[in-house]
Amino acid sequence: MTSTSDQDTGDLSDAADHRYRGMPMVFLAGDPPEPAPFLLNSDEVIRFFRLADSKTKFPKKSIQRYRKLGLRTVRVGRRVWYRLDDLLRFLDRQQERLSIGLDGGDSL
Numbered sequence: 001m002t003s004t005s006d007q008d009t010g011d012l013s014d015a016a017d018h019r020y021r022g023m024p025m026v027f028l029a030g031d032p033p034e035p036a037p038f039l040l041n042s043d044e045v046i047r048f049f050r051l052a053d054s055k056t057k058f059p060k061k062s063i064q065r066y067r068k069l070g071l072r073t074v075r076v077g078r079r080v081w082y083r084l085d086d087l088l089r090f091l092d093r094q095q096e097r098l099s100i101g102l103d104g105g106d107s108l
Contacts, residue, residue, distance in 0.1 A: 026084060029053060039074065039081040048087060066090065 027033035028047040036048060042063055046052060051059035067073065070093065072086040 026088075036084055038084050039076075040084065040087070041079070041081060045082050045087065069094070 026036040026048070028036050028044060029050050029052075030047065036044070040048060042060060045063055046059040049059075049062075051062055056062055063071070069090075071082070071090045074081045074083055
């Protein structure tokens with residue numbers, strides 16, 4: 001027989017599993033790599049896109065440009081966050097644009 005608190009915990013974890021079901025496990029660049037949180041700040045997005053690894057001179061400006069290209073953000077209070085699923089969706093859209101040649105050869 002399970003206690004009420006066990007059942008409540010089970011219900012909450014089931015709800016969380018349902019909310020994030022289908023989301024891939026994604027890691028941020030680093031040593032050691034860390035699991036990416038659901039909401040990322042701009043520094044974490046830079047790590048996620050590996051802009052520092054690619055020797056991008058102005059990674060924050062690159063993120064601003066990506067926002068103009070359709071990268072979605074979420075405001076919580078005064079802070080701007082990037083949802084992990086929005087980052088993955090943005091990468092998919094950029095891949096599609098490159099594959100059909102809509103951007104004139106410009107890459108991320």
